[in-house]
Amino acid sequence: MSSPSFNGELLQFLQQSPTPFHAVANLAQALLDNGFEQLDEGDHWDLQQNSSYFVIRNDSALIAFKTGQVDPVANGFRITGAHTDSPGLKIKPKPEISKHGYLQLGVEVYGGALLYPWFDRDLSIAGRVDYQTGKGKLGSALIDLDEPVAFIPSLAIHLDRSANAGHQINQQKELPPIILQQGEKGRFNFDKFLLKILRKSPANRSAESVLSHELFLYDTQAPGLVGLKKEFIASARLDNLLSCFLACQALIKSNAKHYSVLVCNDHEEVGSVSAAGAQGPFLRSVLERVVQGSSTASDAMERAIHNSDLWSIDNAHGVHPNYSDKHDDKHSPQLNAGPVIKINANQRYASNSQSVALFKAICNKRKIPYQAFVMRSDLACGSTIGPITAAELGIKTVDIGIASLGMHSIRELAGAKDAENLTRAVTAFYNR
Numbered sequence: 001m002s003s004p005s006f007n008g009e010l011l012q013f014l015q016q017s018p019t020p021f022h023a024v025a026n027l028a029q030a031l032l033d034n035g036f037e038q039l040d041e042g043d044h045w046d047l048q049q050n051s052s053y054f055v056i057r058n059d060s061a062l063i064a065f066k067t068g069q070v071d072p073v074a075n076g077f078r079i080t081g082a083h084t085d086s087p088g089l090k091i092k093p094k095p096e097i098s099k100h101g102y103l104q105l106g107v108e109v110y111g112g113a114l115l116y117p118w119f120d121r122d123l124s125i126a127g128r129v130d131y132q133t134g135k136g137k138l139g140s141a142l143i144d145l146d147e148p149v150a151f152i153p154s155l156a157i158h159l160d161r162s163a164n165a166g167h168q169i170n171q172q173k174e175l176p177p178i179i180l181q182q183g184e185k186g187r188f189n190f191d192k193f194l195l196k197i198l199r200k201s202p203a204n205r206s207a208e209s210v211l212s213h214e215l216f217l218y219d220t221q222a223p224g225l226v227g228l229k230k231e232f233i234a235s236a237r238l239d240n241l242l243s244c245f246l247a248c249q250a251l252i253k254s255n256a257k258h259y260s261v262l263v264c265n266d267h268e269e270v271g272s273v274s275a276a277g278a279q280g281p282f283l284r285s286v287l288e289r290v291v292q293g294s295s296t297a298s299d300a301m302e303r304a305i306h307n308s309d310l311w312s313i314d315n316a317h318g319v320h321p322n323y324s325d326k327h328d329d330k331h332s333p334q335l336n337a338g339p340v341i342k343i344n345a346n347q348r349y350a351s352n353s354q355s356v357a358l359f360k361a362i363c364n365k366r367k368i369p370y371q372a373f374v375m376r377s378d379l380a381c382g383s384t385i386g387p388i389t390a391a392e393l394g395i396k397t398v399d400i401g402i403a404s405l406g407m408h409s410i411r412e413l414a415g416a417k418d419a420e421n422l423t424r425a426v427t428a429f430y431n432r
Contacts (some may be wrong), residue, residue: 076307111269130262312386338369
């Protein structure tokens with residue numbers, strides 16, 4: 001059975017994390033509340049044994065770790081990885097569009113978003129805004145308008161009789177949301193609007209001009225438990241904030257005997273090639289600094305990595321009852337049937353027989369059910385941060401996650417039991 005308190009905290013985290021920036025801020029607060037100390041990449045780190053730390057890059061990626069009681073070179077790291085970003089619609093730098101008395105915002109599609117569910121939803125705006133003060137200083141702030149301010153209306157069926165037979169969405173023309181009916185009054189300036197929002201916060205009262213922003217539209221419908229027996233979680237951004245949340249909870253609960261690490265990268269949905277992404281240097285640089293604090297041997301990092309394991313956690317494709325032919329009959333994960341091991345012969349997932357065996361052994365010991373997913377041989381397979389991190393570090397890796405439906409939609413569905421079961425497995429991995 002799932003714990004009401006666990007799922008309640010998960011739903012709250014999802015609700016309060018409309019962007020990667022907000023997700024990292026909320027993860028950081030949870031870590032601070034549980035005795036973790038924040039580090040700065042620009043400072044010298046004087047790491048103490050049996051202590052807890054975290055570091056943030058770009059406000060959108062986070063690495064947290066516990067310095068255990070045993071030698072990390074001889075015993076390695078227990079690492080879990082997830083990502084903070086989700087597919088969606090990102091507002092362009094100069095977004096104002098005026099047509100037929102309506103003000104709209106130009107948007108780009110971020111990642112492989114399923115687009116048609118974005119129509120006819122109550123949308124809001126959140127993200128990061130960078131500004132300059134009257135004294136020339138640069139500042140940065142997170143904003144969340146919180147209430148519905150935008151809407152992307154569908155074209156009425158009367159004007160497109162073939163809509164239900166399939167419709168190709170023109171991303172430039174059909175996705176800009178309506179945010180205002182302008183009339184004949186002065187032109188709307190989005191940056192000035194953002195400046196007013198910023199100045200409502202005492203911390204940003206000195207802002208004089210907006211210089212840039214990274215803002216996203218998001219669905220304002222709150223996450224919740226659905227189904228006649230409330231056995232499902234419905235929410236935006238389950239892929240992959242659910243994994244970030246459960247891995248963070250597992251790290252907090254772990255016994256701190258081993259050097260345990262959580263990495264939440266950004267930009268997975270667009271290829272991971274960034275300073276904050278899995279193909280960037282963030283994780284390696286942190287691990288090297290940790291190892292240097294415990295050993296001066298020239299080969300210490302390589303030895304530590306050899307003795308380490310990585311669990312890459314990202315949602316898996318649950319079998320859809322209306323489209324079951326899209327799955328291999330023997331590898332069709334069910335919601336609420338346990339964590340999913342993801343396997344691919346062409347290394348789109350990093351799992352191998354040894355890393356899978358470790359995962360199964362940990363689950364078996366604690367009577368945690370698990371499933372396997374392999375893509376149909378005639379369909380292309382997605383990927384995760386697992387293969388990228390494994391290639392960058394040379395670390396043994398297994399790709400796992402919980403089964404979900406509607407992946408990359410504006411609202412996704414997962415099993416209410418699965419996140420807590422996977423948290424138990426991850427905690428046991430850290431404690432192993």
